[in-house]
Amino acid sequence: MVDVKVHEVGTRDGLQSVADFVPTAVKQAWIAKEFAAGVGEIEVCSFVPVKLIPQFADAGEVVAHALGLEGLTVAALVPNLKGAERALQLGVHKINYVISVSESHNQANVRRSTEESAVDFERIVAQCREAPPRGRPIVVGGLSTAMGCTIEGKVAEERVRALALRLVAAGADELILADTVGYGDPAAVRRLFGAVKSDVGDVPITAHFHDTRGLGLANVVAALDVGVRAFDASLAGLGGCPYAPGASGNICTEDLVFLLESMGLKTGIDLERLIAVRTMVCANLGDQPYHGTIAQAGLPKGFRGAVAA
């Protein structure tokens, strides 16, 4: 049994900021090896127009391979109705649909209002329920810029709560609250996640934190405090923020696993094997802004993760 779920998103959030096309075989090896290390859910790609992000031109092959790994939950990011249709055709297990809480960010990201995106989500839920070709996926309502926005600055908690409730009412099976640009702090995390949790009851919430300003793992501790038990993370912290050169991207998967296992929370992940996957990925991706501490510092003397114990 696992106490806390760790979802790998480096294959999506990380790779979308890697300029050179990464060979399909490397992506597939990354996914297979990380699954073998114990990671149970991976966001393997994004169904955005290939013209916008050529990195995901091979999404079909990546998804097909991932679906062959028995026991892995294959998730994909979906920015709009068209992406959802493609995801349904390919048969991913989980559709992570993303709306920016910040109106300006949503306009910049998907060129429509938050309201239009919310209406699209209702259509996606309907499609997922109307006998999709390869079975009904889990539909996740993702709220990005939930803790702040590079364009608007502060994002009102009331707005996040209202949008979360709306997506749940529209049929979201789960929610993701994303601090897309690293504006969150532990006090704000406790307030926001605590409030949304009490609003939505049993609907599982995944926290998606970026480490842009170094508070990523501190925010994880705060989220754990209010009962969050699922986290997105990116191997080697891949995925720097385009608005802050040199700054970190997502929280680093191996550091997150180290934090959780150190605290006695089982993740089901073998940390040494996970670090070996990091090594393989870095070797294949070349010069990128890699982050993370535990791979460099090494495990402390006497450390026993849940798997190794």
Add this chain to the structure above:
Amino acid sequence: MVDVKVHEVGTRDGLQSVADFVPTAVKQAWIAKEFAAGVGEIEVCSFVPVKLIPQFADAGEVVAHALGLEGLTVAALVPNLKGAERALQLGVHKINYVISVSESHNQANVRRSTEESAVDFERIVAQCREAPPRGRPIVVGGLSTAMGCTIEGKVAEERVRALALRLVAAGADELILADTVGYGDPAAVRRLFGAVKSDVGDVPITAHFHDTRGLGLANVVAALDVGVRAFDASLAGLGGCPYAPGASGNICTEDLVFLLESMGLKTGIDLERLIAVRTMVCANLGDQPYHGTIAQAGLPKGFRGAVAA
């Protein structure tokens, strides 16, 4: 009024791992500018034998200058009785006496048993009370390797509690609990600091965390939870661990201040001025393992620290 005290230790814990001698004027400028940015307490040097750490050969001049900055609490690290005598002669405000909870680490560090170091502490307290030449300083009992040790691995919580109680009984005005090599995690921090706090009552406790394995700020959040309100930190995270090349040293002062102010906890420190001090220090110290995120990522849009507001 300040909610949380931030103590700069880079001028001691940081500089002790800088091989080349840093000019006295640079050390003095660092201290003066950081005090001007709002840092109220600085550990300005270590009274170790100059033969062991030549970096502190100018401790006398550094202390004399720091004592001229009205309002600054001038602290110094003291490993033994002889160091304490020198500190008393120079008139520092605070004597941070350090004992390693790990027997092997204490032997390696000061070549005596923990018991012998504890007896020395009793003598130091006695000297501080017997009309020292320049007034009675605050005497702090510091427990290093309180959360783990590179030699012994796990350190028993009972041992830390017993030693803390012993130092308080011997007359310690305050305590420092130090995770010298970054073995702590938020769950262990809550347990240990919570237990020692309930043991020692009103005696103030400073947390001294290293970020060796990336958990430094997460540990700060845990310590805040159990009521700790004073933290050591090092500007630019200066002070890498000699046992983990490339790994971080102390938690980074400017990131700590960013964390606290983001959470609405007043530090009295102007973060922009603090970052300017970092820039000055890095320019003068040359090629060192600098760490820290906020100086690189920049403050988030709309950020108002306690001072700037």
